[in-house]
Amino acid sequence: MQDHIIEGNLKTDRYLVNFNTEDLPGDFFDVVIIGSGIAGVYTALSCPRNTRVLIITKESIEINNSVLAQGGIAVSLDQNDSTDLHFKDTLYAGAGLCDETAVKALVTEAAENIANLCLYGVNFDRDSDKRLSLTREAAHSINRIIHTGDATGKEVCDTLVSAVSALDNVIIREQTFAVDILTEKGECKGVLTSNEEGTEFKAYYAPVVVCASGGYGRLYSKTTNPEVATGDGASMAYRAGAELVDLEFVQFHPTVLFHPENQNFLISEAVRGEGAVLRDYKGERFMEQYHDLKELAPRDVVSRAIFQEMQMNGKSHVFLDITHKGKEFLQRRFPTIYSKCLSYGIDMSKDFIPVAPCQHYSMGGIKTDEWAKTNILGFYAVGEAACNGIHGANRLASNSLLEGLVFGKRIGRMVKENLDNIKIREGFKPKIKNDKKYVEKEIDCASSIGRLQSIMNDNVGIIRTKESLKEAMKTIMEMSAQVDGVKASQSQIVELKNMLILATLVIKAALTREESRGAHYRSDYPASDDKNWLNNIVFRGGSNND
Numbered sequence: 001m002q003d004h005i006i007e008g009n010l011k012t013d014r015y016l017v018n019f020n021t022e023d024l025p026g027d028f029f030d031v032v033i034i035g036s037g038i039a040g041v042y043t044a045l046s047c048p049r050n051t052r053v054l055i056i057t058k059e060s061i062e063i064n065n066s067v068l069a070q071g072g073i074a075v076s077l078d079q080n081d082s083t084d085l086h087f088k089d090t091l092y093a094g095a096g097l098c099d100e101t102a103v104k105a106l107v108t109e110a111a112e113n114i115a116n117l118c119l120y121g122v123n124f125d126r127d128s129d130k131r132l133s134l135t136r137e138a139a140h141s142i143n144r145i146i147h148t149g150d151a152t153g154k155e156v157c158d159t160l161v162s163a164v165s166a167l168d169n170v171i172i173r174e175q176t177f178a179v180d181i182l183t184e185k186g187e188c189k190g191v192l193t194s195n196e197e198g199t200e201f202k203a204y205y206a207p208v209v210v211c212a213s214g215g216y217g218r219l220y221s222k223t224t225n226p227e228v229a230t231g232d233g234a235s236m237a238y239r240a241g242a243e244l245v246d247l248e249f250v251q252f253h254p255t256v257l258f259h260p261e262n263q264n265f266l267i268s269e270a271v272r273g274e275g276a277v278l279r280d281y282k283g284e285r286f287m288e289q290y291h292d293l294k295e296l297a298p299r300d301v302v303s304r305a306i307f308q309e310m311q312m313n314g315k316s317h318v319f320l321d322i323t324h325k326g327k328e329f330l331q332r333r334f335p336t337i338y339s340k341c342l343s344y345g346i347d348m349s350k351d352f353i354p355v356a357p358c359q360h361y362s363m364g365g366i367k368t369d370e371w372a373k374t375n376i377l378g379f380y381a382v383g384e385a386a387c388n389g390i391h392g393a394n395r396l397a398s399n400s401l402l403e404g405l406v407f408g409k410r411i412g413r414m415v416k417e418n419l420d421n422i423k424i425r426e427g428f429k430p431k432i433k434n435d436k437k438y439v440e441k442e443i444d445c446a447s448s449i450g451r452l453q454s455i456m457n458d459n460v461g462i463i464r465t466k467e468s469l470k471e472a473m474k475t476i477m478e479m480s481a482q483v484d485g486v487k488a489s490q491s492q493i494v495e496l497k498n499m500l501i502l503a504t505l506v507i508k509a510a511l512t513r514e515e516s517r518g519a520h521y522r523s524d525y526p527a528s529d530d531k532n533w534l535n536n537i538v539f540r541g542g543s544n545n546d
Contacts, residue, residue: 003245003536004512010504011480012239013436014542015180016488016497019192019201020433026203029054029171030422031415032191033210034178034233036061038153039383039404040212041160044170045120046412048419053169054204056176056193058491059228061161071137071270072147073156073405074398075110078134081142083107090399093139093298094392095518095528097246097536102370102388106399106406113405114146122159124148136273137397139298143273145398150268150334153401177491178232181209181240181379182432188240188378189430198490205429207378207422210411211237212404215362215384216502220461221453223359224256224266233385235498237366238505241542242374245387246364247502248509248520248537251395252462253360254278254302257353258317259344267320267337267355269397272296274333276322278306279352281315300394300519303357307462310356319352357462361400363391363519364509367538371414372407378422382407389536393518438487445492448479452499456506464510465524473507476500509537 029052033040036057044053055061076086086107091098114132118124124146125133134143148155164170175196182190182203190205213233217225238244255272257265272278272295280286290305291297297305306318322330327349331338334348341348366381368374368388374381383404390403415422459472480500488494515529516522 003538004534005538005540006508006512007540010501010541011484012501012541013485014239015192015434015436016494017179017192017194017198017201018434018436018438020435021182021203021430022433024201024203026190026205026429027054028052028428029204029206031208031210032056032204032206033212034191035212035214035383035385036161036172037212037214037383037404038156038160038401039408040210041157041164042405043210043212043382043408043411044164045160045167046409048412048416049167049169051169051415051419054171054173054206055164056173056178056191056204058175058177058232060174061172062157071150071268071398072135072145072152073114073401074140074144074396075114075146075402076107076144077111077132077146078142078144081144083110085141086110086144089139089141090390090396091392093394093396095394096530097389097392097518099370099389102390105370105410106390106403109406109409110402113402113409117156117159117405120159120163122148122156135270136296137269138272138296138302139293139396145270145273147270150270150336156401177494178213178236179488179494180236181376182430183240183376184430184432186241186377188376189432194491196491198488198493208415209379210372211366211379211381211385212383212408213385215365216499217359217362219453219456219499219503219506220359221450221457222263224253224264225359230495230499231502232495232498233381234365235501237374237379237381238501238539238541240376240379242376242379243367244365244505244539244541245367245536246393246509247506247539248513249363249391249393249518250359250460250506251299251361251363251519252303252357254299254306254357255320255355256358257341258356259354261344263356264358265340266360267353268334269299271320271322271334271337274322274325276320278302279319279321280309281313281318283319283352298394299397300521303462304521306355306357317354317356320355321352322348323350323352325349359457361395363387363393363395372411380411382411393520439485440489441486443483443486443493443496445496448496449499452476452479452503456503460507460510463521463523465522466511469507469511473504473511476503476507480504505539509539512537
């Protein structure tokens with residue numbers, strides 16, 4: 001199947017602010033990395049020590065999606081497991097849309113990268129024989145998830161941030177907002193940044209720019225993602241002429257705590273991996289009606305099943321039951337989840353946990369090849385910001401942290417192998433300017449973002465229809481018209497513009513794919529069309545580029 005290309009007919013400004021590199025303060029590096037999650041930090045650690053590397057992050061370095069990852073990292077280590085099995089499980093979950101070359105790289109290079117994490121000092125759980133403990137998650141055919149309790153992401157992030165902070169060749173700039181990718185004649189030259197107030201701008205020039213800015217979960221009002229996940233990387237890449245792909249595939253995690261005070265705390269899939277079952281409001285199990293794998297079916301199946309049960313019964317949630325496990329085991333295996341639930345009066349050793357689906361992960365993003373290269377020379381993407389085809393239409397659990405590691409390492413190898421060609425020359429400064437006349441206008445960004453999120457949650461969620469999508473598109477286009485040409489005088493306006501671009505493209509992709517596949521479910525096209533289905537829907541951005 002050929003990719004379905006949609007040319008850049010979305011009306012966007014090439015740059016969001018006026019600037020002239022002749023007058024703009026700037027610094028020079030060999031590699032600039034946007035984002036401080038596992039993908040970005042591990043990429044920095046993988047670059048040669050004789051390169052000058054900059055990491056920029058719009059908040060403090062510890063605020064990112066990776067820190068929130070509870071479950072673990074998938075790797076085939078068991079004697080009964082193999083990279084072939086991991087490969088097949090990934091393809092099965094991806095519902096026919098995985099790129100097999102990229103998946104092969106993921107599963108075959110997993111073990112060496114996990115070994116690197118252990119050398120850095122990541123404290124994974126181990127059994128009595130000091131071997132890495134393995135658990136199981138949905139759609140895996142065998143136990144292959146390594147973990148640190150239920151806070152694997154935090155443990156890995158903390159360890160890697162500590163390691164990168166000790167390097168002389170890496171500089172970290174916090175509270176630094178990436179506004180736009182700087183390009184000249186189709187080549188990436190650096191990143192335009194601002195402070196939070198939008199009063200100070202600076203350029204960071206480099207022959208290699210890596211976007212590791214995370215996904216776009218904050219397009220939705222109900223999400224497990226932190227506030228920083230507004231899709232800035234994908235939107236600025238689109239303005240620069242990069243290709244975006246698979247944006248319609250938005251993963252909803254089946255089990256997120258449903259409590260009046262908290263509806264975005266993740267109840268890890270590993271809880272079901274340890275034997276938890278789902279129950280309806282009567283206390284009866286229901287997953288056997290939806291899939292042979294029951295609670296361990298692929299995430300899209302479990303999320304839709306819960307959603308349908310809630311709709312049929314007029315309930316706001318279902319229940320997760322792991323009361324057959326002892327208190328001591330639960331406190332040891334899931335200390336964070338146990339403590340959080342207990343703070344709301346839920347003792348998971350005795351009580352069912354109220355849960356509901358919630359937006360969790362973006363399969364789509366900046367289109368790359370298996371070496372993290374985009375269609376813009378010198379511009380790379382890795383982690384949730386990227387889409388290299390590994391996840392297909394539905395991400396296999398615990399492949400996300402692994403993806404950031406494997407392809408971050410690959411970028412480091414590329415930098416090492418091409419070091420003589422990419423080393424930036426002192427005094428290099430591209431001549432780029434933007435002198436568009438912007439309108440000065442007060443925008444209530446918080447209100448507009450809240451409205452956008454509600455629209456996406458209600459109309460572009462777990463189950464979609466042509467009517468719901470068109471209704472969402474109409475409102476999003478009206479909102480976009482209100483900010484068109486408005487000066488991006490603060491970071492929140494930049495975020496709003498980025499979110500409107502991505503929301504438009506997500507809806508366009510969802511309208512274009514007239515079938516149900518993986519995480520994209522159209523009730524007006526409930527079946528997968530294996531004869532006439534589209535391969536990948538690709539948006540080619542930057543129609544008015546330099």
